[in-house]
Amino acid sequence: MEYEVVIGLETHAELATVTKLFCGCSTKFGAEPNTQVCPVCLGMPGVLPVMNKKAFEYALKAAVALSCEINNFTNFDRKSYYYPDLPKNYQISQNYHNLGINGYMDIIVNGSVKKIHIHNVHLEEEAGKLIHSEDSGANYSLVDFNRAGVPLLEIVSSPDMRNVNEVDSYMQTLRKILLYTEISDCKMQEGSLRFEASISLRKKGSDKLGNRVEIKNLNSMKSVIKAIEYEAARQSELLDGGKAIDRETRLWDEVNGKSARMRSKEEAQDYRYFPEPDLLPVLIDEKWLSTIKSSIPELPLEKKQRYIESFKLSDYDAGVLTEEKVLINLFEECVKIMDRPKAFCNWITNDLLREVKDKKLDINDLKIKPKQLASLVEIIEKGTISSTIAKEVFSEMIQTGKEPQKIIEEKGMAQISDEGLIESVVDKVIANNPNVIEDYKKGKKNALAFLVGQVMKETKGKANPKIVNELLSKKIVDIN
Amino acid sequence: MKIGIKDIEYIATLSRIELSDTEKEMYVHQIDDILSYIEKLNKLNTEKVKPVTHTVNINNVFREDRLETSTPLEVVLLNAPSKMGAFFKVPKVIE
Numbered sequence: 001m002e003y004e005v006v007i008g009l010e011t012h013a014e015l016a017t018v019t020k021l022f023c024g025c026s027t028k029f030g031a032e033p034n035t036q037v038c039p040v041c042l043g044m045p046g047v048l049p050v051m052n053k054k055a056f057e058y059a060l061k062a063a064v065a066l067s068c069e070i071n072n073f074t075n076f077d078r079k080s081y082y083y084p085d086l087p088k089n090y091q092i093s094q095n096y097h098n099l100g101i102n103g104y105m106d107i108i109v110n111g112s113v114k115k116i117h118i119h120n121v122h123l124e125e126e127a128g129k130l131i132h133s134e135d136s137g138a139n140y141s142l143v144d145f146n147r148a149g150v151p152l153l154e155i156v157s158s159p160d161m162r163n164v165n166e167v168d169s170y171m172q173t174l175r176k177i178l179l180y181t182e183i184s185d186c187k188m189q190e191g192s193l194r195f196e197a198s199i200s201l202r203k204k205g206s207d208k209l210g211n212r213v214e215i216k217n218l219n220s221m222k223s224v225i226k227a228i229e230y231e232a233a234r235q236s237e238l239l240d241g242g243k244a245i246d247r248e249t250r251l252w253d254e255v256n257g258k259s260a261r262m263r264s265k266e267e268a269q270d271y272r273y274f275p276e277p278d279l280l281p282v283l284i285d286e287k288w289l290s291t292i293k294s295s296i297p298e299l300p301l302e303k304k305q306r307y308i309e310s311f312k313l314s315d316y317d318a319g320v321l322t323e324e325k326v327l328i329n330l331f332e333e334c335v336k337i338m339d340r341p342k343a344f345c346n347w348i349t350n351d352l353l354r355e356v357k358d359k360k361l362d363i364n365d366l367k368i369k370p371k372q373l374a375s376l377v378e379i380i381e382k383g384t385i386s387s388t389i390a391k392e393v394f395s396e397m398i399q400t401g402k403e404p405q406k407i408i409e410e411k412g413m414a415q416i417s418d419e420g421l422i423e424s425v426v427d428k429v430i431a432n433n434p435n436v437i438e439d440y441k442k443g444k445k446n447a448l449a450f451l452v453g454q455v456m457k458e459t460k461g462k463a464n465p466k467i468v469n470e471l472l473s474k475k476i477v478d479i480n
Numbered sequence: 481m482k483i484g485i486k487d488i489e490y491i492a493t494l495s496r497i498e499l500s501d502t503e504k505e506m507y508v509h510q511i512d513d514i515l516s517y518i519e520k521l522n523k524l525n526t527e528k529v530k531p532v533t534h535t536v537n538i539n540n541v542f543r544e545d546r547l548e549t550s551t552p553l554e555v556v557l558l559n560a561p562s563k564m565g566a567f568f569k570v571p572k573v574i575e
């Protein structure tokens with residue numbers, strides 16, 4: 001039987017605030033356990049949460065960027081459930097008056113635009129982190145509350161996606177929007193961006209939705225894709241065998257590439273939401289909303305399109321360049337200084353990203369300044385250094401932040417264009433390689449390339465290759 | 481009776497607490513009394529009253545995103561029924 005796969009995604013993003021949602025504790029990742037906690041985020045009796053304005057505005061910004069209708073009255077609700085990572089036994093979230101509803105995001109799949117509806121965008125608090133003992137016989141778990149109370153944005157899509165390509169594009173585009181608006185650092189490896197998928201199958205042509213299965217524990221975009229493929233296959237096999245799909249939550253097991261039913265969910269889910277009495281409602285007026293609207297930068301799809309049209313970059317290059325905020329900033333600052341978009345694009349998408357990958361650098365820690373990359377391009381155009389040497393200079397620039405001119409001087413890398421100097425090396429190479437000269441005369445044209453190589457080697461790559469070529473060609477002809 | 485033993489058992493399960501039969505019997509009556517008392521509100525005509533979530537007429541109370549000192553670890557763990565190193569220790573959670 002042929003089925004249509006119906007997919008929706010729930011996205012959680014930790015907001016890039018300095019402090020937690022309801023208290024002044026730090027949100028910094030990686031601190032010693034339980035050192036970024038206070039009575040408020042530990043849920044001690046009698047404490048009062050007070051909303052972090054920046055967190056609220058970030059959430060509002062996300063809702064606006066995702067074209068949501070903004071509720072001018074929003075309120076917070078308690079979601080009650082009992083789990084040891086939740087110190088208060090309820091999570092402060094939004095249920096009755098979400099910040100934003102009925103939004104959408106355009107994604108590009110195989111060159112065409114598809115609109116994915118956003119059901120709602122709301123603000124809530126993070127739970128703590130549970131650490132399970134590696135010893136399977138251990139009868140305890142450990143809790144670190146540093147993460148408890150970190151502001152968390154939840155973005156719920158409508159079940160509008162039909163295949164993993166659409167899911168992939170949705171995740172990439174959403175991540176870029178959150179990065180561009182500087183709402184979240186989106187570090188999936190630190191858990192600050194997470195996805196959960198819900199999947200159901202229906203007969204092709206039917207408009208009745210099947211029972212949906214939720215998948216959790218997806219730690220990377222790759223896991224999301226793999227888990228959806230696995231789940232679609234699992235459900236189609238069940239349906240083909242005449243079996244029903246249970247509405248359930250499953251946990252993805254990355255190591256074994258499969259999912260298993262989540263035990264705790266066999267119990268009833270009943271969150272008994274009610275309005276949070278400790279937090280006051282937030283009214284959003286037109287003035288505030290328009291300030292937020294004007295703070296939204298150019299968003300991913302528009303930016304990519306502009307790069308392709310104004311800078312004549314390829315679709316691929318524009319895609320790579322618009323992937324990371326740092327790359328965008330570097331590129332845009334560079335083209336402001338010097339109108340060489342293609343050259344800057346090449347340095348960034350090829351050399352910079354290769355260095356980052358090879359040397360395992362953190363892209364956010366790169367030292368290179370736009371002015372320096374522009375100088376480098378200028379130096380190359382002037383012929384001061386060859387492109388091979390330029391790569392060496394660049395590699396040092398991104399790690400040290402030194403001026404290219406300084407690196408060239410310090411290392412004596414400047415290109416030798418002094419004909420007299422080059423000539424002496426050329427003469428030496430000719431004298432040392434009589435056999436090669438013979439070969440050349442017998443018609444082995446690539447012998448010349450070998451000789452050029454020798455001259456470059458002697459000059460440590462600094463000789464101006466054009467002059468070397470000219471001199472060599474002339475001299476060889478002269479030898480008779 | 482507004483509620484029965486089954487409701488009490490359901491709430492107890494959600495709240496992860498274990499109740500004896502005597503306790504269940506006791507709570508059914510206590511909660512039922514409370515619900516019956518609150519029921520009186522239904523006699524009021526609220527047709528022209530807007531639903532409210534808060535009794536004070538204040539909105540938009542915020543704090544700035546400014547770092548404050550967190551509680552020292554030894555104080556944090558003072559109230560922990562059980563701890564291990566810098567962690568709170570809880571019965572094993574299985575997922």
Ligand SMILES: [Zn+2]
Pocket residue numbers: 020023024025036037038039040041042149
């Ligand atoms: Zn705190």
